[in-house]
Amino acid sequence: MQVAVAEERLSLAEQAYRVLCDRLVTLEIAPGTPINDEQVAAELGVGRTPVREALKRLETDRLVVSFPRRGTFASEVQITDLGHLTEVRHRLEPLAADCAARRASARDRAVLGELLEELDAAAGGEVRELIALDLRLHRALYAATANPFLQDTLVRYDNLATRVWCLFLDRLPGLAGHVGEHGPLVRAVLAGDGERAADLAAEHVERFETTIRSLL
Template sequence: MSVAASESRLSLAEQAYEVLCDRLVTLRIAPGTPINDEQVAAELGVGRTPVREALKRLEADRLVVAFPRRGTFASEVQITDLGHLTEVRLRLEPLAADCAARRATALDRAVLTGLLAELDAADGGEVGELIELDLRLHRALYAATANPFLSDTLVRYDNLATRIWCLFLDRLPGLGGHVGEHGPLIRAVLAGDAAGAADLAAEHVKRFETTIRSLL
């Protein structure tokens, strides 16, 4: 296989991964749903090989589970994982906010400024749009850490936490307020206030767990 063909195949696999990941995280692919690689390939207009590569990544991310001779399924949302996720995120989210405040490049700051403007205009927005904005806010903050290992790790944990959040969407009060908590955090990052950003990130994680547990 030529280098160009290999890069093209990886690009298609990345595209398939992003589409499936988004659907799995937001529960548009419901937990327990079988995922047929042939059907997904046809829908996305790609070959089955890129889809299979995407599914392997998603399995490593705990978003799908594969069973021999049975196939691949969207993983169940494990509420019992909430405490474990919080334990890890309470350490890593403040670290990410601290790093972002100290390391954000001009491009990072432009992206965050644009997202802040979207956030300010999103009060009372549609649920799906708020979830999508929340995901983009987190990923932009992680990218601004300039630490790909920290960013990749937190994206995976945030995906799992978001699945829990989406499971309770019909019962969660003040969705816009939860997403809006990112406003002060982004402003602290843009101001270079590393300590303040870290404190705000920790409070955000704590409030997330408290809110979910109040519904159990």
């Protein structure tokens, strides 16, 4: 598979990072799977150096782990981390929602508006499409905060939380409903209602943990 033409302007390392990151987050690359940089480079149509750079970033993100003389592997999903993830996200997700409502640029609003239209039409969508839409919604909301440090932090934590979610996909009820919870949140952001957006973000994080724990 060649990297999408739409991302040609990105560095090769960034292209490789984005492709691998999404595959790891959605468990398309299963936990524990060895990752061979030469094979990945050939598949993506890039050199091994950009792939190695991408893997270093992914290790920092806790999505891969490297062992001397053994190689690089997709990291295991640690259910015991759920409480720690929720503790951080419960603080930061409402902050991000409030910031997005107050600071979203015209471009941010256009992106969120388009995603909202996709969300309204996604009720009967395929599971993988819903997961991809969920990731795009979160990332668009984080980008709208106009705070790159908050954005980077929350993308990493959302990636780890999504891995936990994907681990239970076959047992999770109402996936479309879970993704659909973003509708009121995005509308609150677009309306500039930071307080309501923050409350909805907090409820979403709480409901996520409650749902996962009910399956343990």
